Amino acid sequence: MLRRAALAGLAVMTGSVVAVFWQAPQPSAIRDRVAPVTTTRNDEIFLTVFGSSLSRRAVWTRKLGLATCGRGGASIEYKAQAGAGSDEGLVIVEEHRTKRRDVAILEYAINDADLLDGVTRATSKDNHRKMIATLRERYPGIVIILMATNPVSGVHRLKRPKLMAYYDDYAALAEELDVSFFDGTARWLQADPSSDALPDGLHPDPATEAEIYAAPLREMIVSALRRTCWE
Numbered sequence: 708m709l710r711r712a713a714l715a716g717l718a719v720m721t722g723s724v725v726a727v728f729w730q731a732p733q734p735s736a737i738r739d740r741v742a743p744v745t746t747t748r749n750d751e752i753f754l755t756v757f758g759s760s761l762s763r764r765a766v767w768t769r770k771l772g773l774a775t776c777g778r779g780g781a782s783i784e785y786k787a788q789a790g791a792g793s794d795e796g797l798v799i800v801e802e803h804r805t806k807r808r809d810v811a812i813l814e815y816a817i818n819d820a821d822l823l824d825g826v827t828r829a830t831s832k833d834n835h836r837k838m839i840a841t842l843r844e845r846y847p848g849i850v851i852i853l854m855a856t857n858p859v860s861g862v863h864r865l866k867r868p869k870l871m872a873y874y875d876d877y878a879a880l881a882e883e884l885d886v887s888f889f890d891g892t893a894r895w896l897q898a899d900p901s902s903d904a905l906p907d908g909l910h911p912d913p914a915t916e917a918e919i920y921a922a923p924l925r926e927m928i929v930s931a932l933r934r935t936c937w938e
Contacts, residue, residue: 731871733858733896739927740881740888744848747933751779753807754928755786757796757838758814761856762787766913770921776929776936792818792825793834800838808846810928812889813838814854816873817909822866832876839884850931851886852924853877857895857916861908887931894919 752773756762763785773781786799793815818824819831826834835853842849855874859867874892881888895911904915929936 730864731869731875733871734874734890734893737893737897738878738888738890739923740878740886741927741930742850742881742885742887743931743933744850746848748777748809749934750777752777752781752809752928752932752934753784753805754781754810754812755784755803755805755808756812756814757799758787758812758854759791759818760787760789761817761910762812762814762854763789764910764913765916767917767921767924770917771925771928772921772936773925773928776932776934787814790818790824791815792821793831793838794826796838797834800841804845808842808849809932810850810852811842811846812852812854814856816877817856817859817867817870820867820870820873822868825867828869828873828876831873832880835877835880836884839886850928852889852927852931853881853886854889855892857905857911858892859909860902860905863907863909887927889920889924889927891920891924894923 754773756768768783768785771781771783784805786803788795788799791799796813796815813835815835816831819826839851842851855877859870871892878888878890880886898919900915900919904912906912
């Protein structure tokens with residue numbers, strides 16, 4: 708009897724561990740979604756990037772080439788910080804006000820998915836709904852892009868076994884709330900860069916990341932703003 712109980716307990720524990728560390732499947736195709744504005748402008752573009760260290764250290768923002776898409780060029784503001792997830796994002800979005808924002812990129816899934824320091828998928832989705840509502844209230848007509856980024860490897864993959872599910876939630880939220888979704892994850896997987904492109908298993912090589920993201924992200928922003936650019 709005791710042996711059966713011990714085996715049953717072990718089976719439950721094993722099942723629990725498997726459930727926690729089960730890796731969510733990767734996307735098989737690019738799932739971009741573009742939600743265009745209803746009214747167009749042709750003056751300076753004001754873009755803000757809210758996110759984690761991935762956005763803070765990225766160089767793709769410098770390669771978007773948005774200066775040719777409106778009179779007055781483009782202004783890019785960074786509100787990304789190391790270790791930030793959507794809990795921190797809520798505070799940042801609430802506290803940092805500016806006169807105008809045309810585009811806001813939200814990139815918090817990678818830290819939300821951390822088993823140790825992150826939040827549940829339900830909390831992550833609720834936080835993003837609140838951020839989107841705040842941005843829309845303050846900046847009517849703003850283009851909001853939920854950005855999925857690179858997969859992770861090594862110990863970071865063990866810490867984020869459900870990362871792909873959090874990225875899936877971004878795609879679902881984009882449909883639910885009629886915002887845009889940039890599938891950087893599928894693009895990274897399709898590009899299949901060498902292991903050198905992800906040296907610590909979490910933070911991508913900025914140049915490689917920019918090569919994969921910059922052109923399609925520029926196209927998404929321009930399409931969502933319904934702008935015409937010149938070279």
